[in-house]
Amino acid sequence: MRAELSRLRDSIDNIDAAVVHMLAERFKCTQQVGHLKAAHRLPPADPTRETEQIARLRHLAENAKLDPAFAEKLLNFIIAEVIRHHEQIADGPAAGDGAAGPAPRP
Incomplete structure (x- = not known):
């Protein structure tokens, strides 16, 4: 039982790491x-x-047997x-400079 629990927890840890990297x-x-x-x-x-994203994600969740409300x-x-984040970017000093990404770090 302990080995199975440990194996499952290791899988959960790996999935959590993947979720964090995907969110990043x-x-x-x-x-x-x-x-x-x-x-x-804009x-x-x-x-x-x-609205489109929510509908799409709810559909994906249903197909994956995940509670759509949770998704x-x-x-x-x-x-x-x-x-x-977008509000912070818009309020920042470089908002209107046409940059496609964050300013490089010194």
Whole structure:
């Protein structure tokens, strides 16, 4: 029993690591989107896109036998964080410079 529990927990740990890395990649992309939006003076939020994403994710969740309501809550949390990042980018000093990504670090 202990060996099986340990094996399952190791799998969970690996999946958690993959989730974190995938979220990091997603946020790299959304940061670039935020810079493009700021450069073109577009609003940080895009309700039409958000609605489409939620519907798409709910469908994916259903197909994966995951509770669609849970998937929607997770995506709403992520969307709120993305919008917060986009607002920070828009308020930043380089918002209108046309940059497609964050300023390089010194």
